[in-house]
Amino acid sequence: MKNWFTIEKIDDNTFAISEYKHVEKPHSYLLIGEKRALLIDSGLGVGNIKKEVEKLTNLNITVISTHVHWDHVGGHILFNDHLVHEKEKTWISDKPFFTLECIKNNLRRGVEEFPEEFNIDDYKLFNKDDIKIVKDNDIIDLGGRKIKVIHTPGHSPGHICLYDLENKYLFTGDMAYNGTIFLFFPTSDPVVFKKSLEKIKDLEIRKILPGHGDLNINLNLIKKIYEAFNEIEKDGMLKHGSGKFEYEDFKILL
Structure with missing residues (x-):
């Protein structure tokens, strides 16, 4: 299989690196500054995302996690410099949230065919003790481009959004997208x-x-998602086990 990743140009210094061949369809984002680059999430760990990044920049890469769920940190193991919110540091350095068996099962269920170079038996969990942490309102300076960390827990305890202060881009992770917002995890x-x-x-x-x-x-x-949550709360249903709520552009699973 060729082209596991799809590269889409947002602007001259911003790229979406997507894995549309898997049911999760996760996106990672490369943000290029004057002095260094930031990779927001690293996807499934099926293809070699580092090779794709190196085609787009020769700057040093820092990887930041919107949150430490399996479909957002799969390629972390290929990089050396990592940032994560302090509330999910232990999921990387001590107690993984997803087991290796669970991740492999999720990978198999979500794809018809893996790339030839990928062997699921060789898949490894990303684990690192000295990972750097970020907090709410931290600013990541890439040189001529500043990215603000916004702590947005709920989907997971350390979930963050990243806000590009100059371009006014908001990288939302699992906070907002056209799909099902999952909030049934014990840590949600x-x-x-x-x-x-x-x-x-x-x-x-x-x-x-x-x-x-x-x-x-x-x-x-x-704002549409926020209004939906207001409705669910007014009905006394904003809690685990309330089921699925369907709207035009998204769904909410509690």
């Missing part, structure tokens, strides 16, 4: 998720760049 919290939506819904945003699915996102999506 629908009430906290709604509070996180409050933090980002009024930002000046020129482009929403999600963690999954369609890249053509309507700029009012975050």
Whole structure:
């Protein structure tokens, strides 16, 4: 199989690196500054994302996790410099949230064919003790380009969005996308998720760049999701086990 990754140019210094051949359809994003580059998430770990990144820049790469779920950190093992929110550091350095067996099963269920160079038996969990941490409102300076960390827990305790201060791009991870928002994990919290939506819904945003699915996102999506959470809360259903709520552009699974 050729071209496991699809590279889409957002602008001259921003690229989406997508894995559309898997049912999760995850996106990683390469942000290039004047002095270094930032890779937001690293996908499934099926193809070699580092090779794709090196085609686009020769700068040193820092990888930052929107959150430490299996479909966002699979390629981390290929890089040396990593950032993660402090609340999920132990998921990398001590107690992984997903087991190796669970990840392999998720990979198999989501794809018809792997690339020839990928052997699922060789798949390894990313584990690192000295990983660097970020906190809410931290600024990552890439040289001529500054990225703000916004702590947006709910989907997971250390979930973050990344806000490109100059371009007004918001990289939303699993906070907002055209698909099913999953909040049924034991470490998910629908009430906290709604509070996180409050933090980002009024930002000046020129482009929403999600963690999954369609890249053509309507700029009012975050407010629509927030309104949906308000409705669910008013009905007394904003809690685990309430089921699936379906809307025009997204679904919510509690």
